[in-house]
Amino acid sequence: MQPVLFYGVPEGCSFGSIVALEWLGVPYRLCRIRMPEQVSGEVFRAINPVGETPALLTSAGQLLAESMAILNHLGVLGIDKGLAYPQGSRGFDRLNAMLAFLNTSFFNAFSPLWHALEHGAEGIEKDVLTRYGREKVAKAHADLEAMLRGREWLLGDERTLADAYFIGIARWAEVHDAIDRRQFPGLDRLFRRLQEDPAVRFAQAIEHGERAQGGGGFAGHVGLDDALRLVGHEA
Structure with missing residues (x-):
């Protein structure tokens, strides 16, 4: 089926x-x-x-x-x-490490912003959640920018399933007006390349x-x- x-x-x-x-x-x-x-x-x-x-x-x-x-x-x-690697290989370990970062740190950085949006936070509560969320999103992007190290794709010269997962989360920065992605030139290039895919x-x-x-x-x-x-x- x-x-x-x-x-x-x-x-x-x-x-x-x-x-x-x-x-x-x-x-x-x-x-x-x-x-x-x-x-x-x-x-x-x-x-x-x-x-x-x-x-x-x-x-x-x-x-x-x-x-x-x-x-x-x-x-x-x-x-x-070339989108994934055999279990037990170095590539498999690197892909899983990147997916784990995206699934935890990168995804979770947006949680305060989603909470504020979905629960209709107002006043001081909204201000606190928004400030905290933007700080977390900025840190997650800075960490991922350092991990990218100037590569074309998250793991190297070819795209993998990690890049597919990345684009689904990274677009939330626009939803929440969380950061200016141009502060992170490597990620900005990757995001723009994926947007054309x-x-x-x-x-x-x-x-x-x-x-x-x-x-x-x-x-x-x-x-x-x-x-x-x-x-x-x-x-």
Whole structure:
């Protein structure tokens, strides 16, 4: 069966998994999950009890949650394309280290800003969360800029699944007006390069509900009720 990626809108970190699937070129379908109302509902919790996207229904019919786990699962399909590396290799370790940083420090830096936005913080609370969030985002970008070390891509001369995950999170800087990315020239170049990537443009169109022409194996959307039946649940 074709895998199904459950992706969150608007601005979900699952964006990176859509880009990864496009780069891999494998057949897949998508299931659109609205945030916060649908993702936190009982129906979607049959897919992921935590109530978060992304989640993946694999080609073997198994459910998998968490971006890092999903990207590692998909990575097996991208070894020949240089998007991932065999387990036990130096490349595999470096890719996992970068994914771990993106999944923890880089992602988490935006948490205060998301909290302020999603919970309608006002006054002093909003000011404190915004200041704290911007400081965390700036530090995470400075750390990642140092890790980049002038390379074209996060791990070297070729793109990997880490770059796909990066672009899905890095765009949050504009959502929250958190930083001026030009302070970090290496990351700014990487971000701009990825913005021109056809798979990134495809994922943007998908998120915005626009007509999207992919270059990978996108086989269309499936509704949540139909996806539930694929995994043996009823809505």
